[in-house]
Amino acid sequence: MSEKKKSSELRRSMPLLPIGTVMQLTELSARQIRYYEEHDLIQPHRSDGNRRMFSLNDVDTLLEIKDMLEQGINMAGIKKLFDMKKNAAVQSVQAEKEISDSELRRILREEMRNANRHQKSTLRQGDLSRFYQ
Amino acid sequence: MSEKKKSSELRRSMPLLPIGTVMQLTELSARQIRYYEEHDLIQPHRSDGNRRMFSLNDVDTLLEIKDMLEQGINMAGIKKLFDMKKNAAVQSVQAEKEISDSELRRILREEMRNANRHQKSTLRQGDLSRFYQ
DNA sequence: AATGTTATGTTAGGAAAACTAACATTAATA
DNA sequence: TATTAATGTTAGTTTTCCTAACATAACATT
Numbered sequence: 001m002s003e004k005k006k007s008s009e010l011r012r013s014m015p016l017l018p019i020g021t022v023m024q025l026t027e028l029s030a031r032q033i034r035y036y037e038e039h040d041l042i043q044p045h046r047s048d049g050n051r052r053m054f055s056l057n058d059v060d061t062l063l064e065i066k067d068m069l070e071q072g073i074n075m076a077g078i079k080k081l082f083d084m085k086k087n088a089a090v091q092s093v094q095a096e097k098e099i100s101d102s103e104l105r106r107i108l109r110e111e112m113r114n115a116n117r118h119q120k121s122t123l124r125q126g127d128l129s130r131f132y133q
Numbered sequence: 134m135s136e137k138k139k140s141s142e143l144r145r146s147m148p149l150l151p152i153g154t155v156m157q158l159t160e161l162s163a164r165q166i167r168y169y170e171e172h173d174l175i176q177p178h179r180s181d182g183n184r185r186m187f188s189l190n191d192v193d194t195l196l197e198i199k200d201m202l203e204q205g206i207n208m209a210g211i212k213k214l215f216d217m218k219k220n221a222a223v224q225s226v227q228a229e230k231e232i233s234d235s236e237l238r239r240i241l242r243e244e245m246r247n248a249n250r251h252q253k254s255t256l257r258q259g260d261l262s263r264f265y266q
Numbered sequence: 267a268a269t270g271t272t273a274t275g276t277t278a279g280g281a282a283a284a285c286t287a288a289c290a291t292t293a294a295t296a
Numbered sequence: 297t298a299t300t301a302a303t304g305t306t307a308g309t310t311t312t313c314c315t316a317a318c319a320t321a322a323c324a325t326t
Contacts, residue, residue: 016158018283020180020312021149030313031274047153049282051313074272151312152284163284164303182311184284207301 012060015045015053022054026062036065039075041082145193148178148186155187159195169198172208174215 019030026033036042037052042061044052068078152163159166169175170185175194177185194215201211 016154017149018151018154018313021151021186025149029274031276034314035273047282049313050315051282053154069273162303164305167285168302180311182284184311202302 012056015055017054017056017059019052019054022059022062025059026066028062028066033062036062036075039079041065041075041078145189148188150187150189150192152185152187155192155195158192159199161195161199166195169195169208172212174198174208174211 017025019033022028022033023030033042034052037044042054042058042065044054044058047053065078068081073081150158152166155161155166156163166175167185170177175187175191175198177187177191180186198211201214206214
């Protein structure tokens with residue numbers, strides 16, 4: 001997986017939004033959003049003061065939930081579908097790991113050359129730490 | 134302009150973030166952020182209940198302000214530079230007319246002297262664009 | 267028909283976050 | 297020395313969000 005994809009995944013999982021913003025973005029009520037969390041369909045972060053903080057991924061998931069419910073799927077069904085999706089994602093990651101050694105070496109060489117060309121484009125772990133409570 | 138660029142511009146200007154989130158993203162105090170608004174460097178939206186709501190573009194602007202201040206440029210200089218940038222975006226020819234060459238040289242000399250006095254922190258703030266799509 | 271379940275609404279009381287406005291402080295400058 | 301610019305701090309108020317409980321409409325089960 002590329003460095004760009006990884007950092008974009010980090011960005012989309014950053015807990016930035018309060019519930020009010022998420023309500024507007026999804027047109028869901030606070031009651032609905034909390035209910036879906038209660039049923040473990042989303043896991044928003046919490047601020048120091050216990051406020052839920054949502055990521056863009058959370059918003060995506062909520063829109064999926066809303067869509068599925070409007071299609072008549074109930075919470076149990078949605079939960080099952082999400083579990084399946086997660087398993088599929090894990091399997092695809094595992095499949096991705098099964099690249100040949102030579103392919104791996106080729107990718108690493110590529111990454112090294114990239115990193116050397118523009119040092120600042122390499123996302124460093126410490127840079128994001130302040131965004132998490 | 135492509136459809137993708139337009140929709141991404143829409144997302145970047147959407148008022149999503151409360152001041153607390155912006156404080157974390159920029160490492161600025163609420164006092165500083167409100168002060169910069171007071172001096173018209175940013176124009177955050179307001180919620181129905183009068184809370185400031187910031188866009189990702191606002192966060193970018195705040196990081197620019199922070200960087201310029203750390204370089205020793207003062208508020209008046211930043212305001213002028215932002216105005217110039219905005220005018221340049223609209224009409225570069227028009228922008229040149231608004232400030233005579235001698236005026237421009239005077240401003241730049243002023244800012245250079247200001248900046249030279251602040252030698253201590255030349256650390257550049259990272260570009261926010263790394264953190265979102 | 268009566269009862270239970272699911273998803274959501276509503277309300278109350280409390281805590282956190284953000285607001286404005288005023289005064290304080292610190293470093294740089296005239 | 298006095299002034300100014302940028303920021304800190306505090307107080308009092310309003311808005312937003314929290315949990316917990318009870319209410320309800322639609323639907324399913326007995």
